[in-house]
Amino acid sequence: MAVLDLIAAIAAAALSVTVLFLAHGRHGDDRGGPRAELVRYFGIAALAALACAFLNVLEEMGGGTFAAAVGNATNVFAPALAWAGLRRLNARPAIGAITAGAGAILMLGMTYVMPLDDAILWKTFGIVVFSTLAAVEARRAPVRMIRGTTLLTGALAVFAVYNASRLLVAGVAGINSPLWQSISSAELTSIVSALTICAVTIATVQMGRQLDDDPAPGTRAHDRGALRREARDLLEEHSAIDVVIVRIPELDLIRAAHSNERAEQMLTALVDAAREPLSAGGAGVPARDTVFFLLPSGAEIGQVEQSVRDAFAVAMPLIGYDDTPDLFFEHHRVDDVDGVSLLLESRRLRPRQPLRH
Numbered sequence: 293m294a295v296l297d298l299i300a301a302i303a304a305a306a307l308s309v310t311v312l313f314l315a316h317g318r319h320g321d322d323r324g325g326p327r328a329e330l331v332r333y334f335g336i337a338a339l340a341a342l343a344c345a346f347l348n349v350l351e352e353m354g355g356g357t358f359a360a361a362v363g364n365a366t367n368v369f370a371p372a373l374a375w376a377g378l379r380r381l382n383a384r385p386a387i388g389a390i391t392a393g394a395g396a397i398l399m400l401g402m403t404y405v406m407p408l409d410d411a412i413l414w415k416t417f418g419i420v421v422f423s424t425l426a427a428v429e430a431r432r433a434p435v436r437m438i439r440g441t442t443l444l445t446g447a448l449a450v451f452a453v454y455n456a457s458r459l460l461v462a463g464v465a466g467i468n469s470p471l472w473q474s475i476s477s478a479e480l481t482s483i484v485s486a487l488t489i490c491a492v493t494i495a496t497v498q499m500g501r502q503l504d505d506d507p508a509p510g511t512r513a514h515d516r517g518a519l520r521r522e523a524r525d526l527l528e529e530h531s532a533i534d535v536v537i538v539r540i541p542e543l544d545l546i547r548a549a550h551s552n553e554r555a556e557q558m559l560t561a562l563v564d565a566a567r568e569p570l571s572a573g574g575a576g577v578p579a580r581d582t583v584f585f586l587l588p589s590g591a592e593i594g595q596v597e598q599s600v601r602d603a604f605a606v607a608m609p610l611i612g613y614d615d616t617p618d619l620f621f622e623h624h625r626v627d628d629v630d631g632v633s634l635l636l637e638s639r640r641l642r643p644r645q646p647l648r649h
Contacts, residue, residue, distance in 0.1 A: 326381055327503035333377025333389075334496045340370040341489055348482070361403035364411055368418035369396035371448070374492070375426035381435050381503075395422065409467045416455045416462075423452035440498030447491035454484050515576035515584075516636050522574030522586050523632040532589040535635055536596060537622040538562065543581040546617070557611045559583060562619075565603035579639040586632070589625055597621050 347355070347363035372395050376388025395418055403411040427448035430441045458476040465471040526533045540546075540558060547555040562583050563575045574586045587596070597619075605616045626632055 325503070327500050329380050330377060330496065330500050330503055333373055333380060334492070337370045337373040337377070338489065338493065340366040340373065341485070344370065345482070345485075348478070357404060357408075360408060360411065361400050364403050364415040365396040365400040367415055368399045368422065369393070371419055371422040371426055371451070372396065374448070375422050375429055378426055378429040378432075378435055382429065382432050384429075384432075392422070412467065413459065413462055416458050419455045420452050420459065423448045423455065427452060438499050438502055440495040440502075443491060444495035444499070447488050447495065451484065451488040454481075512578055512580075516578045519574055519576045519578060519584055519586065519636060520629055520632060522576075523626075523629050526574075526586055526588060527627070527629065530588045532625050532627040533632075534587045534589050534591050535624040535626055535632060536585040536587060536600075537624070537635065537639065538566075538583045538585065538600060539620045539622075540581055540617050541620055542617045554613075555581075558613065558617070561607040561611050562600075562604050565607040566600045578636045582639045584636070584639075593623055 344363050344366040347359045347366065351359035351363055369392055372392030373389070376392045379385075379388040399411075399415055399418055402414055406414075427445045430436065430445040430448065435441055458472075458481070461469075461472050461476045523533060523535075540562070543555050543558065546558065559577050559581075563577060566583070566585060567575055574584075576584050578584055585596075585600075600621075601619060604619065608614075608616050624631070624635060626635070
């Protein structure tokens with residue numbers, strides 16, 4: 293049993309990473325919106341499945357009641373959280389996560405106060421209930437319109453039916469019977485669980501590729517999305533655009549010496565100050581100390597830099613700052629939105645890397 297449970301644990305670990313990085317890690321990805329909700333819920337569910345598999349191994353190696361209790365709780369929590377995530381996507385009342393947590397806590401406590409065989413049956417019942425609820429929720433609109441939900445529904449339904457069959461075998465022949473050992477054993481259940489995780493992961497990735505991001509206004513993610521949309525609009529009218537990246541090297545010192553609010557004021561002042569002289573393009577703050585300007589190609593570099601410096605210097609007294617920090621500029625010409633996304637991603641991942649003049 294330990295070997296098979298370990299295989300299930302490894303599968304769950306790999307698939308957890310798949311959910312977290314494939315469904316929410318495509319290039320240009322931003323946090324927020326329905327896709328982020330999908331990955332948040334199903335990612336945690338996959339991690340719960342991972343924890344359950346490892347705790348099964350620990351229990352087999354003599355982990356005792358603690359390993360059994362936490363393993364049972366995470367086993368129920370995984371499908372419960374999938375159900376909660378689907379309810380969230382369907383914009384239904386937010387009782388899912390609370391119910392999932394309550395079910396896991398109840399299962400944890402029950403394992404301590406009843407015989408282990410009885411706890412296994414209650415755990416199996418919980419899996420049947422939440423897997424069935426999740427399968428039904430996946431067939432509700434609007435989620436059912438998303439490609440991948442058919443596979444998700446089928447996987448959850450099969451998992452619910454298999455666990456219901458375990459309850460039936462336990463009721464007819466007992467949990468220690470030869471029939472149980474042949475068609476409902478823990479070893480077979482580990483394999484079925486791993487296959488279910490595989491199917492759910494594939495379905496989740498398919499769903500995640502179709503859902504949109506909708507980060508809150510004022511966040512870095514929102515600015516990245518706005519800059520991409522602005523770049524797309526400009527490229528419909530021009531064959532190429534100039535991306536002007538402006539960084540305030542002293543910004544971390546300003547954060548430390550004054551406050552984070554002061555640093556954010558300075559970034560906002562830089563964006564606002566440059567919008568008037570550079571009114572032909574978009575502007576945003578995609579990273580901690582960086583501002584992006586988008587202009588139609590052909591703008592004169594020296595004039596652009598001087599216009600930004602002058603407008604920024606004028607704005608400093610208005611926010612109560614005596615000095616005008618230095619600005620560092622970098623210029624790129626791109627002919628597609630992917631080029632803008634690469635620049636945005638490079639600044640997001642390395643926000644403190646110095647830029648060249």
